[in-house]
Amino acid sequence: MSKTGIKGFFHSARHSARHLEMRDAYAIDEDYRQWAAGNRFDPAERWPWWIQLVSATVARGVAVQRARVVSEPVSPYVRYEYELTDPHNVKAGEDVRWLPRKQASDLALPGNDFWLFDDExxxxxxxxxxxxMTGEELVTDPAVVELCVSAFASVWDRALPHERYQPL
Incomplete structure (x- = not known):
């Protein structure tokens, strides 16, 4: 996701910005390679724009929520995400929850990760x-939006808050 594109959506959000992640790995970049090699870093130094963007959004009263559906035992990439969640996502003001994939078998979930803004x-x-990442697709079709609203709510209701989740 480009910094430029997502910033506009966050700036215009009035009530909520919700993110559903369902992959066990994303592109391997230099940050991941450094982490995998044991070189821990401060996410605020690597991605200050994200912390500033989310912090400003939350300060305006917009709820920023992220739910992750993960396989267990977790992949090395998910462990990387987990370790960076407190100093990155939570520090910025996101409310993050985790749902083991085996607990999502009866949920109707879209085939792709998504951001949902103001349920609109x-x-x-x-x-x-x-x-x-190969691209983004903006969808306003009410049926698709409702599917995503329902999917996110279903995952959110079952998922454990970050501070209670312990990856296997």
Missing amino acids: FVLFNHFAGDGT
Whole structure:
């Protein structure tokens, strides 16, 4: 997701920005390689724009929520995300929850990760098999938006808050 594109959606959000992630790995970048090599870093130094964007959005009264559906035992990439969640996402003001995939079998979930803004439109994130983002798709069709509202709520209701989740 480009910084430029997502910033506009966050700036215009009035009530909520919700993100559903369902992949066990995303593109392997230099940050991940550094982490995998044991070189821990401060996410605020790597991604200050995200912390500033989310912090400002939350300060305006917009709820920023992220739910992650994950396989267990978790992949190395999900462990990386988990370790960075407190100093990155939570520090910025996001409310983050985790749902083991085996507890999501009876939920109707879209085929792609997405951002849902104010329950009015969906920004789908499209990825290649290797986790590289291949594009985004903005959808306003009420039926698709309602599917995503329902999917996010179903995951959110079952998922554990970050501070209670312990990855296997």
